[in-house]
Amino acid sequence: MTSQHPVLALDIGGTKLAVAMVDERGQTLGLLIEPTDKLRGPDAVIAHLFDMGRRSIELAGLGSPVAVGISCGGPLDAASGVLTGPLHLPGWIDIPIVDLARETFGVPAALENDATAAALAEHRFGAARGADTALYLTLSTGVGGGAVIAGRLHRGAAGNGGEFGHITVRPGGRLCGCGRNGCLEAYASGTNIADRAADLLTSNDRASTLRDLPVVRAEHVAAAAAAGDPLAADVWTETVEVLGQAITDLVNVFEPDVVVLGGGVTRSGAMLLEPVRDIVRRTAMPPAARAATVTLAALGDVVCVVGAGALGHDLSLRLDREGSSRV
Incomplete structure (x- = not known):
């Protein structure tokens, strides 16, 4: 059964970038994994990441995502959606990644520490x-x-x-x-x-x-x-x-x-x-x-992508509930 509420999941690693559309069952579609090449600096890497996101949306063939979930190593400020200074990404200081994703894809976005997102993924869909x-x-x-x-x-x-x-x-x-x-x-x-x-x-x-x-x-x-x-x-x-x-x-x-x-x-x-x-x-x-x-x-190399997707689904559900409560 094809998901009617796909989420775009973005994982920012020190070595590789991983992007996919993720459905409610934790399945990845349109998965892309490409080198981070972090020496190019945050602007170039983020532009590459978002280009991967657009390509993943097209490859998955599920239509537009309802939200974007982002996972990255810390330190970061999940509440404000800012990468404050990830240790694996030197020079990435106070990057407003959630705002940038929201502006690029036109949907709500959320940020989480990558290992926390992975814990969420394994608990919801994997070994835990x-x-x-x-x-x-x-x-x-x-x-x-x-x-x-x-x-x-x-x-x-x-x-x-x-x-x-x-x-x-x-x-x-x-x-x-x-x-x-x-x-x-x-x-x-x-x-x-x-x-x-x-x-x-x-x-x-x-x-x-x-x-x-x-x-x-x-x-x-x-x-x-x-x-x-x-x-x-x-x-x-x-x-x-x-x-x-x-x-x-x-x-x-x-x-x-x-x-x-x-x-x-x-x-x-x-x-x-x-x-x-x-x-x-x-x-x-x-x-x-x-x-x-x-x-x-259990989720192997896609665990952080699946976790970012779960984060995006949780955000979408929360916003739906809040919207319904105001009606």
Whole structure:
């Protein structure tokens, strides 16, 4: 059945832009994924994003959207629709993205932190569907997070709640992009997995198959570790240890039904999931905390797009209710 109320969903990542029309069932139509090329600056990237939006509307063939939902990493001000200074987009200061989208597409628009939008998507359509309390962590260019508590999306006082990537896992450790030292993001993001491997390659002369690569990426580290490369294995072991420790702390605080892991790093599958699960089982406080399920996201690479779409649908429904109440 074709949706009669499609929403245009825009996801602004540090590496890629993803755009689609999203129906009420969370299905994506007219999906487009293209490089962000953030060095061009916000004006050029936003123009490209909106052009993708127009192309997606045409490809989906569902007519005009009823709303626009936008997901992006923070910091941001969801209430005012402004990107105040996303860490993955240097130079994007006080960008009124909601106003720009509203002017471009002629419909209401809403903004949400990308990991919060992903938590909404997984809770409504994915691996956390039906859970009373669910946590979501995305392990990608950075590490983000979102939470559904007692069935409701947690946003925090200023809309940036759930910054699980900035839990301190190594006091005084590696410098994080947020300016602090020892954050989870500085160890478990795809960017920092690769950077840690590169640091080891330059700081010692240990043998490693990674030395044969012109550029080392997180997926290379995972593959080399799986093949028995000792240097890569050291990096990967530390990655799963700090991630398991951080999730244990979150489980102890929130006592969730489920913890969902998404993002590009999770393409390593069981190699990431099983040791993290084992750490949580062994170290979370009993009794109920140990019952928390740790699992991989069900929506894959489109999770933030689906979340942005869900955000747009919620906005449209809210405006319809408010309009009806004034009649």
